[in-house]
Amino acid sequence: MLRKTVFILLLTTFVADTRSEGQTNRLLSLSECIQLALLHNYDVQIERLAPEIARYNLDGAYGAYEPSFNASAGERFINQPATFDPKKPGIDAPYELTTDSLGLGITGLLPTGLSYDAGGTASYLSARTDFSPSPKDAVLFPPNGIRDTNQYFSVSAITLRQPLLRDFWIDAYRQKIRVNKKNLKISEMALRWKIMNTINAVQQTFYELVFAREKIRVEEKALELATRLLKETRKRVEVGDLPPLDEKQAEAQVQTVQTDLYAAEQALAEQQNALKNLMTDEFQSWVDVNVEPGEGLIAVPQIFDRSDSWRSAIGSRPDLVQLRLELEKQGIIVRYRFNQIFPRLDLVGGYGLQGWRNSLGDTFGDIRDQSNPIYSYGVEFSIPLGGNRAARNGYRASQAVKQQAALQLKKVEQDVLVQVDDSLKAAQSAYQRTNSTREARVYAEAALEAEQKKLQNGVSTPFVVLQLQQKLTDARTAEIRALSDYNKAVAQLALNEGSTLEKNRLSLDVK
Known part of the structure; x- marks a missing residue:
């Protein structure tokens, strides 16, 4: 029994030493x-x-208010055959119209819900009209009754839209x-x-x-x-x-x-x-x-x-x-859902200037001088006829x-x-x-x-x-x-x- 007890004590010491080894x-x-x-x-x-x-x-949510710059350039060609208009005597002469245009603009949204679209377009119109089917008109454009015309057109305008009810005090972006x-x-x-x-x-x-x-x-x-x-x-x-x-x-x-x-x-x-x-x-x-x-x-x-x-x-x-x-x-979210119950009533308006000239520079001069203004304003109203069920139940x-x-x-x-x-x-x-x-x-x-x-x-x-x-x-x-x-x-x-x-x-x- 003494040997057994000593063996147990030695085994305990060995196990402890083994656990501590390498630690x-x-x-x-x-x-x-x-x-x-x-x-x-x-x-x-x-x-x-x-x-x-x-x-x-x-930070990404504020991206809704980042203005977007857009640009466009292109050419449009129309080959219009002779047409008959019962309101006028004779026929409309056939023509070919080529329009080259360049447009630049900025669109965006303000935290008040106001959306804007500002831009300008410059176009060059080149037309070729064939009056040969009408001899009385053809003699005005010798020698073969063909009239070549060209003109420059430029416009600069801005349009605005401000919600007055729905999306006025809160909209999806502000929410x-x-x-x-x-x-x-x-x-x-x-x-x-x-x-x-x-x-x-x-x-x-x-x-x-x-x-x-x-x-x-x-x-x-x-x-x-x-x-x-x-x-x-x-x-x-x-x-x-x-x-x-x-x-x-x-x-x-x-x-x-x-x-x-x-x-x-x-x-x-x-x-x-x-x-x-x-x-x-x-x-x-x-x-x-x-x-x-x-x-x-x-x-x-x-x-x-x-x-x-x-x-x-x-x-x-x-x-x-x-x-x-x-x-x-x-x-x-409740505040936003409540806002969506209201009908849409938007104040819209726009103002612009345009110029028609034989040279591009002259059209810019007309815009600078505000010779040919264009504008519009009004309100737009829209309401669901079914009682706006989706918005009311969402609220x-x-x-x-x-x-x-x-x-x-x-x-x-x-x-x-x-x-x-x-x-x-x-x-x-x-x-x-x-x-x-x-x-x-x-x-x-x-x-x-x-x-x-x-x-x-x-x-x-x-x-x-x-x-x-x-x-x-x-x-x-x-x-x-x-x-x-x-x-x-x-x-x-x-x-x-x-x-x-x-x-x-x-x-x-x-x-």
């Missing part, structure tokens, strides 16, 4: 873990792109811009919330890692106590002071504690991987790194005020701000969606109040447990020490000592569990009340 130790504080997570966590990296995408969409502004703020709040949740996840995992490390120490102490008791019991069995059953019970305790130690080591490895997964985007480079928490488990007393926590949560939590922005965004649907968003906001606000109350009570309870479990551990140590003395004096049995050893191990585990739970509860309370960044002295500046 590098890295001591990290909680603050350092948070900084690494903010730089390398995949969820944060993914969410960080959302405001950038939203900003691109917002898109305002919605995209809200989306940008929503994406910024989503990033802030993701960062806060990531920080909380790091804190929760860090404290679990510290617990796992302390749990190994607890089990190592328990193994040391069980091994020492086994040696003492074996000696007394050999001399006949104790029955062999006591030795078997002591050996069973050693094996049980050894199993618990293996489980604790596995839990530590899993917590290390969980923390690494939060801190890095290259797990391969961290897989052989042994992360050592640079902090222990302590219970720093805090003052808890439910009213302050509620006030902070309702006013600061990014997820609630997101829902309020969603409600405001839906209000913009009603948007109102219902807005009401739904308002109720969702109220529901989440109430859920947040419950979360804050639960986490506050959890923190208070955990702090109380840190005191009671510490006292329980002290009493368990004293009870074990007293029972060991009784065993040495022959007034107790190894079985009772084994029970007290297990109780001490349980008390030590309960103590570190309470300390871990308290720190985790404080971190969770900070998240639920929306103060995670402030509590960790961090600020977020989205650019």
